[in-house]
Amino acid sequence: MKRFILLSLFLLVGQLSAVPYQSSKVEDVYIxxxxxxxxxxxxxxxxxxxxxxxxxxKVTKAYAISxxxxxxxxxYPKKKK
Ligand SMILES: [Zn+2]
Incomplete structure (x- = not known):
């Protein structure tokens, strides 16, 4: 039983930490x-x-900026400063 709880925790932590790394940084743009x-x-x-x-x-935004x-x-309409 203890092993099962540890495994569940491990999976949960894995899911939580995977989310922010996947989506946020890589953004595709067109040039x-x-x-x-x-x-x-x-x-x-x-x-x-x-x-x-x-x-x-289609390239990554980072590539376009580089x-x-x-x-x-x-x-990308300009916002008020
Ligand atoms: Zn445009």
Missing amino acids: CTGPKSKCYHKTNHCQGLDRCSKEVI KDRTPCKWC
Whole structure:
């Protein structure tokens, strides 16, 4: 019986700790690979991507930022400071 309780606790702790690590950090965004594009987008059907001359690809947000991409003004409307 004691072993069963320990096992349950172990599973419970495992589930609790797994949640925050999985979802929060990795966020996918869309970028246009054309030379003129400087933004990243939340969706691949954004009007900012309509003029894309090349491909629209899905990357992580961290990758987009590392390529000096800035948030698209349509996908990420500015909030009040
Ligand atoms: Zn956009």
